[in-house]
Amino acid sequence: MHNFFSSTVLFSEISTRKHNNNTMHLHLIVVILVIFSWFSLNEAKNHLEHKKQPLNQCNIFKGHWAWDDSYPMYDSSKCPEIRHEFDCLKFGRPDEYYLKFRWQPDDCDIPRFDGVDFLTRMRGKKIMFVGDSLSLNNYQSLICLLHAAVPSSNIIQATGGVQTWIFLDYNVSITMYSALYLVDIDKEQIGRVMKLDSVNRGGNVWKEADVLVFNTWLWWYTRGPKQPWDYIQEGNIIQKDMDRMVAFERH
Numbered sequence: 001m002h003n004f005f006s007s008t009v010l011f012s013e014i015s016t017r018k019h020n021n022n023t024m025h026l027h028l029i030v031v032i033l034v035i036f037s038w039f040s041l042n043e044a045k046n047h048l049e050h051k052k053q054p055l056n057q058c059n060i061f062k063g064h065w066a067w068d069d070s071y072p073m074y075d076s077s078k079c080p081e082i083r084h085e086f087d088c089l090k091f092g093r094p095d096e097y098y099l100k101f102r103w104q105p106d107d108c109d110i111p112r113f114d115g116v117d118f119l120t121r122m123r124g125k126k127i128m129f130v131g132d133s134l135s136l137n138n139y140q141s142l143i144c145l146l147h148a149a150v151p152s153s154n155i156i157q158a159t160g161g162v163q164t165w166i167f168l169d170y171n172v173s174i175t176m177y178s179a180l181y182l183v184d185i186d187k188e189q190i191g192r193v194m195k196l197d198s199v200n201r202g203g204n205v206w207k208e209a210d211v212l213v214f215n216t217w218l219w220w221y222t223r224g225p226k227q228p229w230d231y232i233q234e235g236n237i238i239q240k241d242m243d244r245m246v247a248f249e250r251h
């Protein structure tokens with residue numbers, strides 16, 4: 001603001017001097033260039049200072065996807081846990097452009113993912129993703145990221161029950177618990193009842209985890225044959241259907 005003001009003053013001083021003079025024109029051009037560089041310098045400076053906000057004061061969710069040539073951080077075709085339909089590289093997709101983006105908060109920089117640091121901090125912990133296929137994507141992505149960071153360490157897939165991979169050298173387990181709506185869907189005499197107030201089914205398993213990552217949304221507006229419930233229950237009231245947004249907010 002200060003720079004803008006002083007340059008405007010400078011500009012008008014020059015403009016009031018005698019006209020019809022080539023040097024005069026040159027001066028004007030120089031002044032205009034100076035004003036522009038002041039603007040852009042200021043903008044760049046503000047931008048930098050702006051970004052230096054400490055992480056704990058920064059809204060990391062406000063941002064954009066930024067191109068990063070150093071990405072991707074793993075080769076999906078080398079990952080032990082990835083569904084075929086997500087493994088584009090293995091099945092011949094030629095471009096990698098879509099893999100080269102990272103999240104950039106507007107007001108700060110977040111540290112680059114460091115798999116060894118992550119595993120070290122999480123030693124002895126159970127991490128569990130709960131939700132729909134978006135959670136599955138996150139779950140597989142995390143396993144691939146970690147595997148790429150420590151490719152020769154001992155990794156095993158737990159048998160039985162929910163899908164789990166264990167990084168033995170760090171004693172870190174990562175689990176996927178599928179629950180499209182998070183809440184229970186129980187088979188009863190009238191049919192499949194989605195219970196907005198109940199997480200008995202998953203709740204007991206979730207308690208075993210040290211870190212829980214929940215996600216749901218996609219299925220709330222699903223209707224027709226793909227809808228995996230017949231009735232919806234809130235408290236003692238069982239209905240054939242209700243406003244889906246209201247149901248989502250109450251669940």
Ligand SMILES: *[C@@H]1O[C@H](CO)[C@@H](O)[C@H](O)[C@H]1NC(C)=O
Pocket residue numbers: 123124125126171
């Ligand atoms: C692994 O972590 C669990 C807690 O999740 C703990 O009970 C167990 O003793 C640890 N095992 C080893 C070998 O450190």
